[in-house]
Amino acid sequence: MAERAKGMVIHVKTLKSNELAAARSLLVNLTLRENRSKYKRSALGWAWSLVNPLATMLVFTFVFRFVFGIEAPAGDPSGLQNFGFFLMCGLLPWNFLSAGLSSATASVVGNASLIKKVYFNRSVLPAASVLSANTNLLVELAVLSLALVVVGQFVFLYLPVAVVVIVLQMFFVLGIGLTLSALNVYFRDIEHFLSILLMLWFYATPIIYPITQVLDNPRLSAAPIRTLYLLNPMVHFVEAYRAIFYHLRMPEADTILYMFLSAAVSMALGLWIFHRVEARFAEEL
Amino acid sequence: MSEIAIQATEVSKRFRIYHERNQSIKAMVLRRRRGVYEEFWALKDISLEIPKASTYGLIGENGSGKSTLLKCFAKILVPDGGSVSSKGSISALLELGAGFHPELSGRENVFLNGAILGISSAELNRKFDEIVDFSGIERFIDTPVKNYSSGMYVRLGFSVAINVSPDILLVDEVLAVGDAEFQQRCANKFQELKSSGCTIVVVSHAMEMIKNLCDHAAWMEHGQLKAHGEAQDIIEMYLRQVAHNTGEPYVEPKPEPEPEHIAP
Ligand SMILES: Nc1ncnc2c1ncn2[C@@H]1O[C@H](COP(=O)(O)OP(=O)(O)OP(=O)(O)O)[C@@H](O)[C@H]1O
Ligand SMILES: [Mg+2]
Numbered sequence: 309m310a311e312r313a314k315g316m317v318i319h320v321k322t323l324k325s326n327e328l329a330a331a332r333s334l335l336v337n338l339t340l341r342e343n344r345s346k347y348k349r350s351a352l353g354w355a356w357s358l359v360n361p362l363a364t365m366l367v368f369t370f371v372f373r374f375v376f377g378i379e380a381p382a383g384d385p386s387g388l389q390n391f392g393f394f395l396m397c398g399l400l401p402w403n404f405l406s407a408g409l410s411s412a413t414a415s416v417v418g419n420a421s422l423i424k425k426v427y428f429n430r431s432v433l434p435a436a437s438v439l440s441a442n443t444n445l446l447v448e449l450a451v452l453s454l455a456l457v458v459v460g461q462f463v464f465l466y467l468p469v470a471v472v473v474i475v476l477q478m479f480f481v482l483g484i485g486l487t488l489s490a491l492n493v494y495f496r497d498i499e500h501f502l503s504i505l506l507m508l509w510f511y512a513t514p515i516i517y518p519i520t521q522v523l524d525n526p527r528l529s530a531a532p533i534r535t536l537y538l539l540n541p542m543v544h545f546v547e548a549y550r551a552i553f554y555h556l557r558m559p560e561a562d563t564i565l566y567m568f569l570s571a572a573v574s575m576a577l578g579l580w581i582f583h584r585v586e587a588r589f590a591e592e593l
Numbered sequence: 594m595s596e597i598a599i600q601a602t603e604v605s606k607r608f609r610i611y612h613e614r615n616q617s618i619k620a621m622v623l624r625r626r627r628g629v630y631e632e633f634w635a636l637k638d639i640s641l642e643i644p645k646a647s648t649y650g651l652i653g654e655n656g657s658g659k660s661t662l663l664k665c666f667a668k669i670l671v672p673d674g675g676s677v678s679s680k681g682s683i684s685a686l687l688e689l690g691a692g693f694h695p696e697l698s699g700r701e702n703v704f705l706n707g708a709i710l711g712i713s714s715a716e717l718n719r720k721f722d723e724i725v726d727f728s729g730i731e732r733f734i735d736t737p738v739k740n741y742s743s744g745m746y747v748r749l750g751f752s753v754a755i756n757v758s759p760d761i762l763l764v765d766e767v768l769a770v771g772d773a774e775f776q777q778r779c780a781n782k783f784q785e786l787k788s789s790g791c792t793i794v795v796v797s798h799a800m801e802m803i804k805n806l807c808d809h810a811a812w813m814e815h816g817q818l819k820a821h822g823e824a825q826d827i828i829e830m831y832l833r834q835v836a837h838n839t840g841e842p843y844v845e846p847k848p849e850p851e852p853e854h855i856a857p
Contacts (some may be wrong), residue, residue, distance in 0.1 A: 330711035333708060334708045421695065425685070425692030426692035426706070426710070494616070494627075495616065588671075591608060591670060
């Protein structure tokens with residue numbers, strides 16, 4: 309017992325400030341590397357990151373707008389009514405979550421050769437994956453904003469709020485990413501579970517349909533269903549993005565509060581789990 | 594009393610030897626357990642002080658825990674008992690592979706490794722040519738390292754590890770893979786590092802090398818420290834024991850005879 313307690317001294321020792329600075333510069337380096345390598349061997353380069361959501365938008369608009377006849381609500385107060393824009397405001401943050409979680413989950417196992425040979429702050433690996441996906445989101449949102457300005461929606465007024473929402477979502481995703489990347493060391497099939505989870509989660513989030521289709525639907529009006537539906541943090545993130553980019557208004561106060569809480573809980577859980585198991589990464593991999 | 598670079602206090606490390614290992618949720622649910630394993634102490638109460646600016650050799654038979662101890666020094670493994678404290682920046686070159694990413698080119702790996710070791714990109718840019726020069730593999734610097742020969746791998750890894758001017762350099766076994774010329778260059782570089790105050794810990798089975806290079810040595814056996822002290826004495830004790838175990842008589846090493854012919 310005494311032996312164990314002594315071993316703990318190293319665990320508990322807090323990060324020194326120069327170690328933190330080193331971790332930060334490593335994080336920047338890894339993120340840049342991931343960004344560069346993602347589109348390195350393709351002729352269109354960065355343009356690829358825009359082709360994918362555009363193609364999805366065309367397909368989804370065709371299927372859900374024209375085949376199923378889902379109507380986008382009118383922007384309030386913006387007055388905009390366009391299914392494509394409505395869809396993108398939910399799809400882009402969703403793509404960030406999905407890409408960020410997938411690459412973060414694989415990040416620790418995928419860098420086994422590094423972990424076994426060099427010491428560095430391990431949490432930098434999932435963090436770099438999430439940051440790289442986040443860079444993508446920023447580029448896509450910038451293009452979306454330009455397109456919105458062209459049709460007369462002056463979204464730039466809400467830029468500071470957008471930054472807050474993006475940062476909160478980033479921490480929300482990072483917390484889950486830390487958890488999954490650590491668990492993936494012990495259970496290599498986490499990646500398969502993640503793809504199933506993402507599929508269910510996608511439909512439980514108002515991306516291809518307006519949230520009113522659920523909340524105002526008499527068949528779904530039972531209290532437990534509503535409560536369960538609203539527990540999903542992504543519902544609130546998507547609603548916040550929509551408020552800013554589609555409706556041109558501030559997100560509701562309780563939406564912001566809920567996003568803040570989800571980000572905090574996710575990060576607390578992620579850091580706790582990650583730090584509990586990271587000491588054994590080098591021998592378990 | 595000189596300064597201490599690395600202090601190990603009763604360091605113990607336990608590994609799990611799996612007889613059955615369920616590495617997926619599916620298998621775990623089906624078999625209702627994570628696995629069947631035995632515990633195995635790879636290190637048991639190792640206490641060691643490595644003085645600053647010394648060259649320290651770790652010797653011992655295969656599986657005696659040398660690499661494990663070095664990984665504890667490098668913070669890659671966390672001891673299950675005891676503690677390691679060290680002063681200054683650590684650069685490690687462990688077994689084959691310097692922590693390179695196989696898919697990335699030599700160039701990218703130099704930058705990645707530098708970043709991991711905490712070197713700013715400005716400084717790396719400045720040192721890049723020196724690193725590549727020392728490794729002697731300019732021609733292959735843009736080839737993915739998975740296509741390197743083991744010697745090239747070590748050359749590049751070693752060049753990064755020493756050129757980032759660490760306070761402590763940990764080297765495991767790797768130098769044997771380099772050719773004679775590279776080994777000579779490394780030996781010179783070690784002297785240079787040592788005189789600038791760098792502490793070097795080397796694991797090797799090449800007793801001649803340890804003898805030439807190291808001033809102190811420690812002898813490990815079955816995860817325990819058998820003896821430590823002056824490199825000369827420890828190596829002699831070790832070789833005596835090896836000779837005893839194999840039944841061969843222990844012979845004092847003689848100076849090498851002059852070669853008769855040298856190709857012009
Ligand atoms: N990740 C691991 N999981 C389980 N056992 C391990 C692990 N790493 C090392 N061991 C065991 O610990 C013991 C010590 O290994 P170590 O690599 O330290 O030996 P060594 O002294 O470096 O040997 P060599 O001279 O062959 O390099 C060995 O029995 C090895 O099987
Ligand atoms: Mg070894």
